[in-house]
Amino acid sequence: MSSPRIGIYGFTGCAGDQLMILNCEDRLIDLLGAVDINSFAMAKSDNQDGELDVAFVEGSISTEEQLKHLKDIRSRAKILVAIGTCACWGGPQAMKLEEGGFEDRYRGVYGDVKIEVSKAFEAQPVDAFVKVDMKMPGCPIDKTEFLSAVSKVVAGRHPYFYKFPVCTECKWKENPCILIEGRFCAGPLTKAGCGAVCPSHNIPCVGCWGPTDDLNVSGEYKLLAEKGYDADEIIQKIKKFGGAGVAKLVKNLDREREEVRK
Numbered sequence: 616m617s618s619p620r621i622g623i624y625g626f627t628g629c630a631g632d633q634l635m636i637l638n639c640e641d642r643l644i645d646l647l648g649a650v651d652i653n654s655f656a657m658a659k660s661d662n663q664d665g666e667l668d669v670a671f672v673e674g675s676i677s678t679e680e681q682l683k684h685l686k687d688i689r690s691r692a693k694i695l696v697a698i699g700t701c702a703c704w705g706g707p708q709a710m711k712l713e714e715g716g717f718e719d720r721y722r723g724v725y726g727d728v729k730i731e732v733s734k735a736f737e738a739q740p741v742d743a744f745v746k747v748d749m750k751m752p753g754c755p756i757d758k759t760e761f762l763s764a765v766s767k768v769v770a771g772r773h774p775y776f777y778k779f780p781v782c783t784e785c786k787w788k789e790n791p792c793i794l795i796e797g798r799f800c801a802g803p804l805t806k807a808g809c810g811a812v813c814p815s816h817n818i819p820c821v822g823c824w825g826p827t828d829d830l831n832v833s834g835e836y837k838l839l840a841e842k843g844y845d846a847d848e849i850i851q852k853i854k855k856f857g858g859a860g861v862a863k864l865v866k867n868l869d870r871e872r873e874e875v876r877k
């Protein structure tokens with residue numbers, strides 16, 4: 616029986632998820648023995664464009680050339696997994712999504728220089744363009760979660776990703792709550808998976824795992840506003856990594872804001 620063929624690809628982002636895969640160290644040898652890595656530009660040079668059982672895609676999509684490549688990967692892959700917060704939600708480069716003004720911001724950075732290589736557009740998560748079968752967020756992804764997911768996906772099973780927020784992991788560790796101490800912590804709004812690493816070191820969560828599945832922005836906003844946190848600050852902070860996932864929900868916040876202000 617032939618080994619499952621996988622491809623690992625990177626678009627707009629810091630490449631931290633691909634580095635995390637390379638950083639699987641001792642387990643990487645087992646992984647290489649269990650699968651046929653068809654394409655992984657960061658790790659090998661003899662990459663191919665063949666049919667894939669699973670494609671892992673990192674980064675958001677921000678140019679026409681990337682979009683063409685993404686569609687080609689999708690057409691060749693039975694399963695496509697978005698890895699990392701940029702691929703899943705757009706990441707920091709998508710925090711202004713739905714506010715408009717991309718052309719002005721682009722000109723503010725690049726001036727009137729015309730970039731010939733490929734036309735850029737507002738960065739968006741992978742599922743804005745193609746069907747995504749699974750999302751594995753993280754900034755970067757957790758290597759244990761990645762290895763567990765790979766072994767399940769290639770065996771035809773669906774991996775389990777946490778659905779609850781960082782606060783749950785934080786409570787498992789019996790940390791004192793930073794939010795109750797009076798500092799803004801995005802733990803209640805953020806998907807678990809990192810092991811609550813920041814609050815465990817008395818550092819507030821900034822939401823780098825992206826929004827939790829059942830994110831209730833308006834309910835959370837009311838709670839935080841009643842505790843004296845500023846709405847704009849909360850929204851700005853959770854949009855930093857939540858990108859598209861949060862932008863859509865924030866649009867519905869105006870009514871709640873008015874209610875709290877009364």
Ligand code: SF4
Pocket residue numbers: 781782783785786790791792793794795800801802803811814819820
């Ligand atoms: S410190 Fe942050 S992550 Fe931990 S329980 Fe409080 S709000 Fe949640």
Ligand code: SF4
Pocket residue numbers: 754781805806809810811812813814819820821822823824825
């Ligand atoms: S605690 Fe929050 S900011 Fe820190 S790694 Fe986890 S999700 Fe990211």
